[in-house]
Amino acid sequence: MKARIEEMMAHVAAVELATPDAVEAFRIEYVGRKGKMKDLMAAFKDVPGEDKRELGPMLNALKQAVEGKIKEASQGSKVQVQASGNDATRPAGGIPKGTHHPLQVVRREIVGIFQNMGFAVAEGPEIEDDWHVFSGLNFPPEHPARDMQDTFFVARNPDLLLRTHTSSVQVREMERREPPMRLIMPGRVFRNEAISARAHCMFHQIEGLYIDKGVSFADLKQTLLHFARCFFGAETRIRLRPSYFPFTEPSAEVDVYWGLETEVDKRITKGTGWLEILGCGMVDPNVLRDNGIDPEVYSGFAFGMGIERITMLRYQIGDLRLFFENDLRFLGQFEGER
Ligand code: PHE
Secondary structure, three states, X not given: OHHHHHHHHHHHXXXXXXXXXXXXXXXXXXXXXXXXXXXXXXXXXXXXXXHHHHHXXXXXXXXXXXXXXXXXXXXXXXXXXXXXXXXXXXXOOOOOOOOOOHHHHHHHHHHHHHHHOOOEEOOOOOEEOXXXXXXHHOXXXXXXXXXXXXXXXEOOEEEEEEOXXXXXXXXXXXXXXXXXXXXXXXXXXXXXXXXXXXXXXXXXXXXEEEEEOOOXXXXXXXXXXXXXXXXXXXXXXXXXXEEEXXXXXXXXXXXXXXXXXXXXXHHHOOOOOEEEEEEEEEEOHHHHHHOOOOOOOOEEEEEEEEHHHHHHXXXXXXXXXXXXXXXXXXXXXXXXOX
């Protein structure tokens, strides 16, 4: 019996358990239900008393050696498999999720509100010609917006420029459609401005256009009130202030009532409680005529708003440059918005 224990001791010390299968086979061989340790313990019972003193500690040592071997080998093999990256049974890690850009969140929401009112989405090119950005919209030849100071021209060509507003899409759509038309037109626009917390050379607008028989200023006002209440809340109030755009007559700027409760309210509304959100008006008869629509038969309204401005109001963002810096600490805060 002594010789058997010594032989097994030597085997346990020398055996190499490189794979999980080898560990399991070893475990069954020694400590399984019909394993070698069971046999030894059974045999030990019949050993004469004086031999037990010598063999008892040897058996214990063997048992510990076997258990130690199994423990060491199973830990070692796990580490090895994980390090090689080939453990197909390992639970998958989470896949990092992106977030929607706040400008996209707001654009989608605004467009959705108008789609619910029956407006269809239209888009146009960012590189435009003079006709679609200015002339077709009743801009006089000497209008300052045509100046190099305000407009980016492409390759010094006076007839190739980056659109300064999405109103160019109005002209394109009037060209290709017959009234009635009810369109919502999101897009990117460009102006030659110094970049600051409040201005950028590239930003986004959403343009609206509705042309049909008998469209009135009351329709414009009610459409915009409905929009403001969907977007800013059911109790929202708006006001219209007279304004000027070459392509609308009469023209107005729309303010929403923001409130005057906090210091921030006072600051962003300049003490008035009102915030400007968009420009609008009745499509100028000259524009209809120039684009092949009879102003004696049809009338329409148009409006345009800046997505950055509205996004800044919605999320209380103080610096417009944050939208374009791709800082994940900023963008990650819009998780869950859609
Ligand atoms: N295009 C104007 C701007 O960029 C906004 C506007 C659109 C005004 C449509 C009236 C009608 O400021």
